[in-house]
Amino acid sequence: MPEIVLVGDVHEGMNFGFKIDPETGISERAMDLHRNFSLAAKYAIERESPLFIILGDLFDRTHVSPAFRELVRKDVVEPLQEKNIEIWILAGNHDQPRSAARSTSLDDFRGYPNVQVFRDPTTRTVEINSKKVGFLIIPYLHPEQIVQRVKEKLGEDVPREQMYEVARRMWKNWMASKAKELEADFKILLGHFYVEGAKISSTTHMEILPDEFAFVKEMIPNEIDITVFGHIHLHQVLSKDPLMIYTGAPERIDWGEREDDKGFVSIDTFTKKWDFIKLDARPMIRIAVDVTDSENPTQDVLDMIPSDIKEAMIRLEITTKEGVRARIDENAVSQKLKDCFYYGVSWKEEKTEKIGLVEFTLDPLQLFRDFVSLNYDDHPRKDEILDEGEDILREVLG
Secondary structure, eight states, X not given: OXXXXXXXXXXXXXXXXXXXXXXXXXXXXXXXXXXXXXXXXXXXXXXXXXXXXXXXXXXXXXXOOHHHHHXXXXXXXXXXXXXXXXXXXEOOTTTOOSSTTSOOGGGGGTTSXXXXXXXXXXXXXXXXXXXXXXXXXXXXXXXXXXXXXXXXXXSSOOOHHHHHHHHXXXXXXXXXXXXXXXXXXXXXXXXXXXXXXXXXXXXXXXXXXXXXXXXXXXXXXXXXXXXXXXXXXXOEEEEETTEEEEOOOSSOOSGGGTTSOEEEEEEETTTTEEEEEEEOOOOEEEEEEEOTTOSSHHHHHHHHSOSOOTTOEEEEEEEEETTTGGGSOHHHHHHHHTTSSEEEEEEEEEOOOOOSOOOOOOOHHHHHHHHHHHHSXXXXXXXXXXXXXHHHHHHHHO
């Protein structure tokens, strides 16, 4: 039976500062994200899906470079169009502007007859395999947009601490009303929001924004058969009654996703059953080594690095005490890591307490090192910041 294909949080246009193609300016890592997105489109074509839905954050920003828009057009939009597969694109928190009047890279695809871009809540009904399927569609709205809608609806100011609770009641009433109005055999809610209780993966890449509006399960109307959300990158079944799922991202984006299966979701509208279609994702390996009391710190580090790392991204975190780092052969470590896809090394030096006078210095390089140590000691790219900053200072200082 024909299936609806749903994919979320692609993040085309995401910047990576390594393995960059000099001709296109695109990182090979960014192509990982695009490759899995293209595989979801290929699956839809092979299964003759009537509908391909992107649940927000197709792009990593409201405006991305033409190179990424061309990749989406060439490998996803036009191949789907050739097979008469309709494409729905919901705006997400990354590609939804805060002003409704502003255009975005999403709008570039409005000219295709098979593409609909949704930036405002709405409903749709389509016929698939002789059955009517109804959709409630709720793209992402930024906190200030939520607040503004509450003010416009009530015509008065509501205290900030009560604003979101009022908004939840408004959303709940709107969804309940629209769900009842839908004349359909199968009803699906689509959205791009955080739902309370969802597991979050992010360690560096922001999924949930400060003061973000959150849905709660009690808001979902009883008439809805299945709710599918984008926004959270971990694939998960949030609730079975009502049935609520996150597709997750089709490729690993953040280190917090390193053990998460990646893929997309398909729904059989005839049986009303859904499936998670798993895709191969770039391996991400975090290696933490403590050589504080090691007699042979170089060997201890080398022993912790797996032998099969060819396609993997490696994050090597080395904890030492003051003075031990100089005893580690960094060239040997680099040689052991040379065959992996990409690696980064971070150092955490446990400083011994010093008693006596603190030397005062105006040496710019030392001041910069002290600043980085104070503010970025746990940053995974601390050493890159140090190296780049020192190079810039030396160039400026002559």
